[in-house]
Amino acid sequence: MTPAIGETAPTFELPDTEGDRHSLNGGGEAAAATVLVFTCNHCPYALAWHDRLLDVGRDYASRGVRMLLVNSNDAERYPRDSYDAMRARVRDDGGWPVPYLRDEDQQVAHAYAARVTPDVFVIAADGAIVYRGAPDADHGDPGLAAGWLRDALDDVLAGRALGRAETRPVGCTIKWRQ
Amino acid sequence: MAAVTQPRVELLYWDGCPSHPQALVDLRAAMADAGLDPDAVEVREVDTEHGAADERFVGSPTVRVDGADVDPPPEAEPAGLTCRVYRLRDGRFSPVPDPAVLREALTDAMRRSAL
Numbered sequence: 441m442t443p444a445i446g447e448t449a450p451t452f453e454l455p456d457t458e459g460d461r462h463s464l465n466g467g468g469e470a471a472a473a474t475v476l477v478f479t480c481n482h483c484p485y486a487l488a489w490h491d492r493l494l495d496v497g498r499d500y501a502s503r504g505v506r507m508l509l510v511n512s513n514d515a516e517r518y519p520r521d522s523y524d525a526m527r528a529r530v531r532d533d534g535g536w537p538v539p540y541l542r543d544e545d546q547q548v549a550h551a552y553a554a555r556v557t558p559d560v561f562v563i564a565a566d567g568a569i570v571y572r573g574a575p576d577a578d579h580g581d582p583g584l585a586a587g588w589l590r591d592a593l594d595d596v597l598a599g600r601a602l603g604r605a606e607t608r609p610v611g612c613t614i615k616w617r618q
Numbered sequence: 619m620a621a622v623t624q625p626r627v628e629l630l631y632w633d634g635c636p637s638h639p640q641a642l643v644d645l646r647a648a649m650a651d652a653g654l655d656p657d658a659v660e661v662r663e664v665d666t667e668h669g670a671a672d673e674r675f676v677g678s679p680t681v682r683v684d685g686a687d688v689d690p691p692p693e694a695e696p697a698g699l700t701c702r703v704y705r706l707r708d709g710r711f712s713p714v715p716d717p718a719v720l721r722e723a724l725t726d727a728m729r730r731s732a733l
Contacts, residue, residue, distance in 0.1 A: 481699060482703070484701055484703040484704065484711050484712060484713035488711045488712060490711075518700065579713070605665050610636065611636075612635060612700075612701045
């Protein structure tokens with residue numbers, strides 16, 4: 441069952457491509473908001489939105505926003521989503537500004553009822569899910585700049601009710617283990 | 619002048635990827651632009667790994683004109699049920715082929731048939 445907007449986000453701890461473990465609460469100073477993105481290596485929708493999402497991670501880091509990218513796909517059937525392939529991708533890009541986490545047993549994707557890649561969640565400082573959906577309206581238009589996600593962050597950082605709390609995530613289905 | 623015959627145009631898709639409706643719209647528009655019958659496109663679903671291997675289907679959507687992939691994948695690309703990643707001419711990633719690539723594949727096929 442999908443956690444609803446306003447409900448507490450499921451906690452987790454996952455390794456990034458360097459082997460460092462990351463939890464939702466960060467284990468230290470609380471983030472002003474956390475962006476959790478289910479994504480992957482092999483999906484054209486995830487790739488099309490990738491740079492826009494990283495730009496959000498860079499642009500909002502100074503405002504206390506933390507971004508975590510999570511790959512939950514079954515690597516047996518989709519080897520391009522293996523942990524090794526994730527590490528190679530980050531290395532080949534010269535590093536990413538946000539951690540790329542491996543959800544090997546898919547428990548985090550199940551906990552969030554993630555459906556596709558990318559599937560974006562925004563979690564407020566109190567742990568409540570305040571946005572779920574797509575980064576913006578069109579994977580094919582980089583000019584949209586993940587505007588729906590930015591709007592959600594601007595609202596939550598300003599302490600406002602979100603103007604758009606939920607949109608339809610668009611992308612490749614999460615590749616569940618069989 | 620030799621008569622131009624309608625090339626065989628196929629769209630192969632896997633339902634687990636949401637891109638094929640857009641690919642069909644783009645393909646039919648390219649066929650209409652080329653003076654071809656847009657309804658002549660053969661649309662086939664590939665829904666098993668076995669079927670993907672038989673069809674040499676490397677991802678959804680795949681568009682073939684007279685049997686040739688409009689955007690040939692690398693030789694080693696494995697067959698399978700997955701979403702296919704395309705690169706548009708401007709370098710962007712896309713779940714569907716560049717419409718310009720579709721138009722060129724169709725006009726090339728028509729040119730060959732007229733020889």
